[in-house]
Amino acid sequence: xxxVVARGIRAGYRERExxxxxxxxxxxxxxxxxxxxxxxxxxxLLRVLAGLLRPSSGTVTIDGVDVAALDRRAIAREVAVVPQxxxxxxxxxxxxxxxxxxxxxxxxxxxxxxxxxxxVARALDDIGATDLADRRIDRVSGGERQRAxxxxxxxQEAGVLLLDEPTAHLDPAHQRATLDRVATLARxxxxxxxxxxxxxxxxxxxxxxxxxxxxxxVVREGAPASVITPELVSTVFGPGLRVVAHDGRPFVxxxxxxxxxxxxxxx
Amino acid sequence: MRTVTVFALLAVALVVSAxxxxxxxxxxxxxxxVLSALLGANDTSGTIIRELRLPRVLGAALVGGALAAAGxxxxxxxxxxxxxxxxxxxxxxxxxxxxxxxxxxxEPVLVPLAxxxxxxxxxxxxWRLARLGGRxxxxxxxxxxxxxxxxxxxLVTLILVxxxxxxxxxxxxxxxxxxxxxVISWSELAVAAAxxxxxxxxxxxxxxxxxAYAFGEETAAxxxxxLDRTTAAxxxxxALLTGAAVAIAGLVGFVGLVIPHALRFLLGAxxxxxxxxxxxxxxxxxxxxxxxxxxxxxxxELPVGVITGLVGxxxxxxxxxxxxxxxx
Numbered sequence: 001x002x003x004v005v006a007r008g009i010r011a012g013y014r015e016r017e018x019x020x021x022x023x024x025x026x027x028x029x030x031x032x033x034x035x036x037x038x039x040x041x042x043x044x045l046l047r048v049l050a051g052l053l054r055p056s057s058g059t060v061t062i063d064g065v066d067v068a069a070l071d072r073r074a075i076a077r078e079v080a081v082v083p084q085x086x087x088x089x090x091x092x093x094x095x096x097x098x099x100x101x102x103x104x105x106x107x108x109x110x111x112x113x114x115x116x117x118x119x120v121a122r123a124l125d126d127i128g129a130t131d132l133a134d135r136r137i138d139r140v141s142g143g144e145r146q147r148a149x150x151x152x153x154x155x156q157e158a159g160v161l162l163l164d165e166p167t168a169h170l171d172p173a174h175q176r177a178t179l180d181r182v183a184t185l186a187r188x189x190x191x192x193x194x195x196x197x198x199x200x201x202x203x204x205x206x207x208x209x210x211x212x213x214x215x216x217x218v219v220r221e222g223a224p225a226s227v228i229t230p231e232l233v234s235t236v237f238g239p240g241l242r243v244v245a246h247d248g249r250p251f252v253x254x255x256x257x258x259x260x261x262x263x264x265x266x267x
Numbered sequence: 268m269r270t271v272t273v274f275a276l277l278a279v280a281l282v283v284s285a286x287x288x289x290x291x292x293x294x295x296x297x298x299x300x301v302l303s304a305l306l307g308a309n310d311t312s313g314t315i316i317r318e319l320r321l322p323r324v325l326g327a328a329l330v331g332g333a334l335a336a337a338g339x340x341x342x343x344x345x346x347x348x349x350x351x352x353x354x355x356x357x358x359x360x361x362x363x364x365x366x367x368x369x370x371x372x373x374e375p376v377l378v379p380l381a382x383x384x385x386x387x388x389x390x391x392x393x394w395r396l397a398r399l400g401g402r403x404x405x406x407x408x409x410x411x412x413x414x415x416x417x418x419x420x421x422l423v424t425l426i427l428v429x430x431x432x433x434x435x436x437x438x439x440x441x442x443x444x445x446x447x448x449x450v451i452s453w454s455e456l457a458v459a460a461a462x463x464x465x466x467x468x469x470x471x472x473x474x475x476x477x478x479a480y481a482f483g484e485e486t487a488a489x490x491x492x493x494l495d496r497t498t499a500a501x502x503x504x505x506a507l508l509t510g511a512a513v514a515i516a517g518l519v520g521f522v523g524l525v526i527p528h529a530l531r532f533l534l535g536a537x538x539x540x541x542x543x544x545x546x547x548x549x550x551x552x553x554x555x556x557x558x559x560x561x562x563x564x565x566x567x568e569l570p571v572g573v574i575t576g577l578v579g580x581x582x583x584x585x586x587x588x589x590x591x592x593x594x595x
Contacts (some may be wrong), residue, residue, distance in 0.1 A: 076491030090536035103479040104491025110475040
């Protein structure tokens, strides 16, 4: 049971500051959706939370422990990251991929023990990939490959799980299945989950809280209906997106171009 | 089960090729005489077998095993089957180190160490150059490797021509540079074997962490790998293996490239298995290549690098064409 707290995060690359004072909290059992336009700093924030990018100021703590004080191995036991890229040229099996999640627990001779085998089996089971375990990663479908990578992150047995656009390359049914699985795991395993999502409707359907990021700062955070509002969506994302409420849930619908826009483009 | 079968086959193949390497040569020696020579018979055959053929076969095995293991490590860390000590400029750096040592008249047993120094300087420089663009890609590593190989080659030629000590033995040195397991003494063999042993232990210890590079450096770091330390350790291990190999056999290309790649089809991707299998497979490949080099144009002798180049270069090109999509 972990919670992750980021306070006053400023971070960037070389001269460009991407995050300008971000606060974020994710508690055990909840799925926080990180949304915002391209370039808002979502992926950068995820890198800071994972300890992969050192913030220029501000702190990230996990259960009160400052991440900056931990080495890579110790961080990997607290925070798992599901990578966005899951292509590999080498013929690992799904089980071998899941076992990579145990890298931070390798013994001095680089061996894994029975605890590790159990964690891998449990991760594969939780993600519904046990049947795939002995298949080669380059011979399964995109959705199955993503499940292998999710199993890898789960096998880390970290309290915090970070996902960078986990639905990016999936069809709508697999998008839904993935988020459903992740939300269920967050509750069942008591994980604090933060997922960067582009699709506001998926965020509204699965996240317990939504954090809207724009220009490196949090614009608003809270329950989906309080963040995904017509005013905020049009301010942050621009025009052409209609927000309607249905069953108490906000839906974002892209509008076809108006007569005026078409005219302006033609002229 | 499959793994066990592959390892058993590799072991048998290595023993058979080593036996062939000792039995066959420019001078015909009957198998019975080979056996008595191995048991210590004191005649011409005994000298040929014990002082020429056996050390040569063992040297070839050592070189092949070391290069293949080094290739497996480099490919794993770069996530690409196009890397090996030769194309990354490591071998060229090692050859420069070895030539400098010989030109300075250092003890022959120090040559592997000088080659190691050259190898580690070369691969560290290549890595530094490849890093300039931010992340390390196989393309930038290969480009830096090409540049460094040319530069080291030019320096080697310069030293060869200007050193009186080497000019006298120009033919022998040129043959060695082309990849030739020339006359090798038991003491040189022992030093190289010790260096390779250290390198192999390092490779085996590093292998599980190299698996974590499957999805790139960033994911490896997220999985708990200390990138700087691991990179340094892998490069040092590669340099040890390459230095020892180059000290014995000069520039032998493609063994480090082809062997791990072929084994991946048979054994899968995990690097500990791959490194363990690369050693007998690389050893066997180079023992056979050396046998070919000795017998193809007998009594004339080809540098073994000619054989590995003839077989390996087309293989490399095929690989390049196939993986064009994902080379960077």
